[in-house]
Every structure is written in C-alpha cells, then in structure tokens.
Amino acid sequence: MINLRFSNIRSNNLIGKFVRFPLSLLPKKAVLPIMQGSGKGMKWVVGSGVHGIWLGSYEADKQQLLSKFPLGGTTVLDIGANVGFFSLLLSRMVGVEGKVIAFEPLPRNIDFINQHIKLNEIENLTIYPVAIGDKSGSIKFATSQYHEQGHVAENGDISVSVMTLDELNNLVTRVSFVKIDVEGYEANVLRGGETFFQTNRPIILLATHGKNQVDDCREILMRYGYSMKSISQDLYGFDCDEWLVEPKETLK
Structure with missing residues (x-):
C-alpha cells in the first residue's frame, strides 16, 4: 500500500x-x-x-478531516477548485441527494474538472467558471509555472469574471460546508459573503496565504461570529496555513 x-x-x-x-x-x-x-x-x-x-x-490530513463531517444530502461549495480533486471527494460525501458547486476561473483547470466529472459519471457537481471576490465584475489573474495554479494580480495575463457569495445566496439553500483555497484572495471571498454566512452558517475549511491574510480573515470571521482553529501551518513550505472555521454558536 x-x-x-x-x-x-x-x-x-x-x-x-x-x-x-x-x-x-x-x-x-x-x-x-x-x-x-x-x-x-x-x-x-x-x-x-x-x-x-x-x-x-x-493532503491526507484534510481528506481525513472532511470524512468526519456529516455532509450527506447538503449543498457544499469548493471555492478555488483547481482541477477538481476535492470537488470529486465532496461529490461522493454529499451523496445523490446533495450538491457540490465548484468555482474555478482558470480554463485549463475547468477542462480537467469536466473530464473528471465525465470519467466518473458525476451528476451532483456543477462548475461556475468564475472567481469569488468582494464585488462582481472582472479581475486580472496571473498563471504560474505550475499551470494548475494562479492568483489575482494587477499585471495578470488573463481576465476572469468575479461574483460574490452574497450574489449566490439567492440561488442556493442548505449550504453546510465551504472550502476556500484561493492563493491570497481569501479575505476578499469572505468580505463578499456577509449575508451568505449569516444565512447559512456553514463550516469553513480555509487556506490562508501569508500573515496579512490570516489577520484580515480573522477580523472578518470574528465579525461574522466564527471561530478559527489552526489545523496545519506552513503547508509544503509555501507559507500556507489551514484553518477549521466554525460558527461560535455550535461550539457552546
């Protein structure tokens, strides 16, 4: 093995x-x-x-953590889906009565997600080819030497569409879980979702990239009534920390 x-x-x-x-x-x-x-x-x-x-x-630890959440029959979001690995896992975890909504702006990654959906005959996974941010519109996105990765940058080589979680709020119900891994844009994702998080109160699995993002995300999440718990630090040496974020009312 x-x-x-x-x-x-x-x-x-x-x-x-x-x-x-x-x-x-x-x-x-x-x-x-x-x-x-x-x-x-x-x-x-x-x-x-x-x-x-x-x-x-x-990311074996993250896989094991996800398996502990009671996601069956609920709606979950994968923000920054990359090539769809965790989207696939989540589609299995929510079952036929549940739904996975994946957000990924890079065309290369979207193509691979679609391939993986077809190969596995998945019917409960929907892709939105957009980034999630604090306001709708478009932003510049820089791709990297690792073609499946990218990040928001003023001098980016492609332009991608952006929507907010609050815009999505009218389209979805029963969101129980949100995964966020967006290469340094995580605070913007949270800022655009105040109504969404107050309405749904999902558990969040959050990746932060750099100390400034940690501080910004903590301030926003405290205002939303959430608590952050560290689950890994400096993942793969890339200054990436991961957090389990839960509504404070569920911790009492």
Missing part, C-alpha cells in the same frame, strides 16, 4: 526526485484510479495535477 505521507516528501530534494522519477514516465493523458483515501477508485487524469492525487496521499 502506498504510504499516505508520500506527498510530504519534498520534490526539490534528492529523495523526492528519486521516488518521483518513475512517476514522471507515466503518460500525462493516462487515466488511473485513485489508489487510496476518500477518493479511492475514482478515475483521475494523471497529468492534471501532482502524482500524490491519484496515489491518494495528497
């Missing part, structure tokens, strides 16, 4: 390069079953993301 901690082996050291070399020989268009974890057995395009995804070791 593949070690669940495979993804914790850094790719930039000798050991990491050694264990990953055979994986680099796999055709990028190959479709393989995810080998373990919450997505075990689901079909995955090898070249869409890191190998740890189809090996089942990618």
Whole structure:
C-alpha cells in the first residue's frame, strides 16, 4: 500500500526526485484510479495535477478531516477548485441527494474538472467558471509555472469574471460546508459573503496565504461570529496555513 505521507516528501530534494522519477514516465493523458483515501477508485487524469492525487496521499490530513463531517444530502461549495480533486471527494460525501458547486476561473483547470466529472459519471457537481471576490465584475489573474495554479494580480495575463457569495445566496439553500483555497484572495471571498454566512452558517475549511491574510480573515470571521482553529501551518513550505472555521454558536 502506498504510504499516505508520500506527498510530504519534498520534490526539490534528492529523495523526492528519486521516488518521483518513475512517476514522471507515466503518460500525462493516462487515466488511473485513485489508489487510496476518500477518493479511492475514482478515475483521475494523471497529468492534471501532482502524482500524490491519484496515489491518494495528497493532503491526507484534510481528506481525513472532511470524512468526519456529516455532509450527506447538503449543498457544499469548493471555492478555488483547481482541477477538481476535492470537488470529486465532496461529490461522493454529499451523496445523490446533495450538491457540490465548484468555482474555478482558470480554463485549463475547468477542462480537467469536466473530464473528471465525465470519467466518473458525476451528476451532483456543477462548475461556475468564475472567481469569488468582494464585488462582481472582472479581475486580472496571473498563471504560474505550475499551470494548475494562479492568483489575482494587477499585471495578470488573463481576465476572469468575479461574483460574490452574497450574489449566490439567492440561488442556493442548505449550504453546510465551504472550502476556500484561493492563493491570497481569501479575505476578499469572505468580505463578499456577509449575508451568505449569516444565512447559512456553514463550516469553513480555509487556506490562508501569508500573515496579512490570516489577520484580515480573522477580523472578518470574528465579525461574522466564527471561530478559527489552526489545523496545519506552513503547508509544503509555501507559507500556507489551514484553518477549521466554525460558527461560535455550535461550539457552546
């Protein structure tokens, strides 16, 4: 069985390069079953993301945490869906009576999400090809050398559409869970959702990128009546911290 901690082996050291070399020989268009974890057995395009995804070791702690939430039959949001790994897991967790709404602005990533939906014959997952922010309109987005990643930047190379969670609030009901991983734009996501969070009171799994984002998000969430609990720090050495965010009234 593949070690669940495979993804914790850094790719930039000798050991990491050694264990990953055979994986680099796999055709990028190959479709393989995810080998373990919450997505075990689901079909995955090898070249869409890191190998740890189809090996089942990618963010194993987050996978285990998600499996503890009672999401069946509810609506969940995946904001910053990337190529759809967690969207797929969530589609399985909410079941046929539930719904996953994924938000992803990068065309490359949207294409892979659609491939994964088709490969797995998923019917409860909808993609919105937009970013979520504090006001509707459009923003510049910079892609990176890691093609599946990108971030908001004034000198970005593509323009993407933006909507707010408050705009979405009239279109959805029973939102029980929200995952937010948006490469430094997380405070903007929260600012645009005051009515949404007051109405739905979902649990939030939040990734923050940098201390300023931590401080800004904490201030906003305290105002919304939420509590932040650290679940990981400096993930993969990228100054990324992860938080379990819950309504204060559920903690009493």
